[in-house]
Amino acid sequence: MTTPAPRRPRQDAVDNRAGILSAATTAIAHDPQASIDTIARSAGLSRRALYGHFADRNALVTEIIDAGAERFNRIALSVTDPDAQLALARLTSLLWQEAAHVQVAASIALDDAHLASTGKALAPLRAAVAAILQRGQDDNTLRTDVDVATLARLVEEAARAAITRVDAALPEARSLAVRTTLSMAGLSWRETVALLEQHPEILGDPAADAAPATDVER
Amino acid sequence: MTTPAPRRPRQDAVDNRAGILSAATTAIAHDPQASIDTIARSAGLSRRALYGHFADRNALVTEIIDAGAERFNRIALSVTDPDAQLALARLTSLLWQEAAHVQVAASIALDDAHLASTGKALAPLRAAVAAILQRGQDDNTLRTDVDVATLARLVEEAARAAITRVDAALPEARSLAVRTTLSMAGLSWRETVALLEQHPEILGDPAADAAPATDVER
DNA sequence: AATAACTTGCACAGTACTGTGCAAGTTATT
DNA sequence: AATAACTTGCACAGTACTGTGCAAGTTATT
Numbered sequence: 335m336t337t338p339a340p341r342r343p344r345q346d347a348v349d350n351r352a353g354i355l356s357a358a359t360t361a362i363a364h365d366p367q368a369s370i371d372t373i374a375r376s377a378g379l380s381r382r383a384l385y386g387h388f389a390d391r392n393a394l395v396t397e398i399i400d401a402g403a404e405r406f407n408r409i410a411l412s413v414t415d416p417d418a419q420l421a422l423a424r425l426t427s428l429l430w431q432e433a434a435h436v437q438v439a440a441s442i443a444l445d446d447a448h449l450a451s452t453g454k455a456l457a458p459l460r461a462a463v464a465a466i467l468q469r470g471q472d473d474n475t476l477r478t479d480v481d482v483a484t485l486a487r488l489v490e491e492a493a494r495a496a497i498t499r500v501d502a503a504l505p506e507a508r509s510l511a512v513r514t515t516l517s518m519a520g521l522s523w524r525e526t527v528a529l530l531e532q533h534p535e536i537l538g539d540p541a542a543d544a545a546p547a548t549d550v551e552r
Numbered sequence: 553m554t555t556p557a558p559r560r561p562r563q564d565a566v567d568n569r570a571g572i573l574s575a576a577t578t579a580i581a582h583d584p585q586a587s588i589d590t591i592a593r594s595a596g597l598s599r600r601a602l603y604g605h606f607a608d609r610n611a612l613v614t615e616i617i618d619a620g621a622e623r624f625n626r627i628a629l630s631v632t633d634p635d636a637q638l639a640l641a642r643l644t645s646l647l648w649q650e651a652a653h654v655q656v657a658a659s660i661a662l663d664d665a666h667l668a669s670t671g672k673a674l675a676p677l678r679a680a681v682a683a684i685l686q687r688g689q690d691d692n693t694l695r696t697d698v699d700v701a702t703l704a705r706l707v708e709e710a711a712r713a714a715i716t717r718v719d720a721a722l723p724e725a726r727s728l729a730v731r732t733t734l735s736m737a738g739l740s741w742r743e744t745v746a747l748l749e750q751h752p753e754i755l756g757d758p759a760a761d762a763a764p765a766t767d768v769e770r
Numbered sequence: 771a772a773t774a775a776c777t778t779g780c781a782c783a784g785t786a787c788t789g790t791g792c793a794a795g796t797t798a799t800t
Numbered sequence: 801a802a803t804a805a806c807t808t809g810c811a812c813a814g815t816a817c818t819g820t821g822c823a824a825g826t827t828a829t830t
Contacts, residue, residue: 380808477741495706563828604776
């Protein structure tokens, strides 16, 4: 006998799998301990069907973490401003756009059960942040009263607070996240406001082209 | 028949009750979902005995929240500096001393199950913080690019981050908590360092009376 | 010394899950 | 139209708890 026809997965199954991941992302962002039943039902499936797509809860959570982490790490690599203040501002602004996924990371990252795997997945992002902060300390554009490792943690927490504890629907939410992060990095609020006025493209304002002194490479 | 002799509780029972509260404070700070068994055993008692002192898990948690909140609220009332920057610095410094209790509050406050009761208990503290921030915005000594309510949340999160995410055993932990809070309130890190140099008593350093210009950088 | 107060250990009922097996259905693909 | 792939619903075993009752033991207080 030959190999049994290797048919590829049915389209509805592919969609359902994606639906589960999406539902789980939302549900877990809301409550890291959301039950399998809650997730399955909010994806329009039975609990039993979910186990046809994921071996167990951990497999599902791991896949969400990895997917989210990959987006973050990709963003981190895309930020290349030599100026540390600008780099930190741009990174925060870009990450904010991924708010839904960031919230998952924020929730799971605080969950002891997955601390280790989350940490590994986010390593590139954290390395990028540490590099930016180190650069800023070296040329004295960011605070030097805290060592880089501690500063990285504080900046991460500040960003997390701004993203998870402020209504993302507010028009100034994104700007607030950026200003919060820069505050934690040592700038006064006036410096931060001035910086963002000089670089309106950081906040992705489409009507910001006509701004006075915009001269940043693309 | 007369009333059955109203004897007061035995000393060992009083001690055990206090021991449970103390063990629960520590355990819950570490993990808000710590089980009754874990708490009872770490207090050196059986799970069954704990139920002799508290009706259920909620009664225990409520008592911890209320006790912690009372300490915080008392501290908040004791801070009377007219200068908003100083007031915020002193408040943070004093609260930091209650680290163990702060950590419980930090953990429980993030726990949806007790969000409401924690909020009610901490209302006086939050009102005091809001008053300080409002004062600082009125006389332009704190940032005015964020409304008071949002700023209060961000400052609270910054303090929480500095207290829970940094090793409290480090000698500079307390100073760090204060600097973090002031950063979030809009000051640059240099302004913060200067403020603390001018008011060494805020950090409660006993040998800081004569200190002219202690270098904070390392 | 007497005794009320307290603690322990065990059994038990209840809750809220996770993960698996299986038969009976439904649906996409060939 | 045939069929492999998928989903459902149900039953079941297992885990990790919470909270209660009760008998037997221990300890502080009178």
